[in-house]
Amino acid sequence: GAVVSQHPSWVICKSGTSVKIECRSLDFQATTMFWYRQFPKQSLMLMATSNEGSKATYEQGVEKDKFLINHASLTLSTLTVTSAHPEDSSFYICSARGQTGGNSPLHFGNGTRLTVT
């Protein structure tokens, strides 16, 4: 089945530094990838939609200059949290769907636990 690999699975960084999270589709090409944020015991909050070869579409309230998204190929999207602050600590999850789009399911990475100290 479709596999999405997310790396790293956890990261601890100091306030003010930047962190990059990678999301790869291993056995399919993903024209669209999605980045979610999940707070403890809560549902997923869609942050942005990443489209290969074009600018990401950010949801209302998500700072595009703080959460930089790059989708340079059909198998890789990256999320960079710039100038991280403790309030950015969260669980970040990426997902992807294949080129068939339509009603095909989302495939999720295993998430990245970010802790900013």
Next chain:
Amino acid sequence: GNSVTQMEGPVTLSEEAFLTINCTYTATGYPSLFWYVQYPGEGLQLLLKATKADDKGSNKGFEATYRKETTSFHLEKGSVQVSDSAVYFCALTNRLSGNQFYFGTGTSLTVIP
């Protein structure tokens, strides 16, 4: 618009008990419906799906039937195991809404031996 409403948890059951997690939806047109499962510290995994009315999705003993007349997609399992302890998310996607996914708030299930 599109939305998904899930029964609130947490749900605690004894092993081998019957499970139902309710999910209802609001959507224009004919959405596809999904159940995802999230184990602690992990991302979401697709559990089952149904793409049209009266379809039944099933996997690992879990089932859900797409009921258009009641706009529901309730998740059921006849006999839960401790390993089923996880958070379950109901979701829909809809061509008429640009294929964006809409998730319920999740229902936490704990199965005790």
